[in-house]
Ligand SMILES: [Ca+2]
Ligand SMILES: [Ca+2]
C-alpha cells in the first residue's frame with residue numbers, strides 16, 4: 001500500500017491513514033471485454049493498485065490469456081509476457097526499466113525454464129546474451145557485446 005507523500009499535508013495523511021485502517025482492503029477492479037464479439041471474454045484490464053495496471057489478452061481466442069502487460073501510473077511498461085506457442089504457459093518475458101526494455105528472457109523449448117537471457121542497452125542494443133544450452137537452468141554460455149558494435 002502506497003500513500004503519496006510529496007504533496008500531502010500531515011493532517012491529510014492522518015485522515016488517509018484512518019480511512020485506510022478503517023476500511024477493508026478493496027479488491028482489485030477488473031474490467032473485462034470481448035474484443036472479437038464471440039461472447040467470450042478475451043481481454044482483462046486490472047487496476048492492481050495506484051501504480052500498477054495489468055492487461056491480459058487472449059490473442060487466439062481459446063479462452064486462455066496468452067499475453068500480459070503491466071504498466072505503471074505514468075503508462076510506462078514495466079513487464080510484458082507472451083505465450084508464444086499458445087500452450088497456456090508464458091514463455092517470452094520482457095522486463096522494463098523506466099519504460100525502456102532492459103532484459104528479455106525466453107523459454108525456447110517451452111519447458112517452463114528460461115534458456116536465453118538477452119540484456120539490452122537503451123532498449124535496442126544487445127549488450128549481453130546468456131544461454132542455458134543443456135537445460136539445467138544454469139547459464140553455460142555468455143556473450144558480451146562491445147558498446148561500439150551495432151548488435
Ligand atoms: Ca472474445
Ligand atoms: Ca489464448
Ligand SMILES: [Ca+2]
Nearest residue numbers: 083087089091
Ligand atoms: Ca507457451
Ligand SMILES: [Ca+2]
Nearest residue numbers: 107109111113
Ligand atoms: Ca526451456
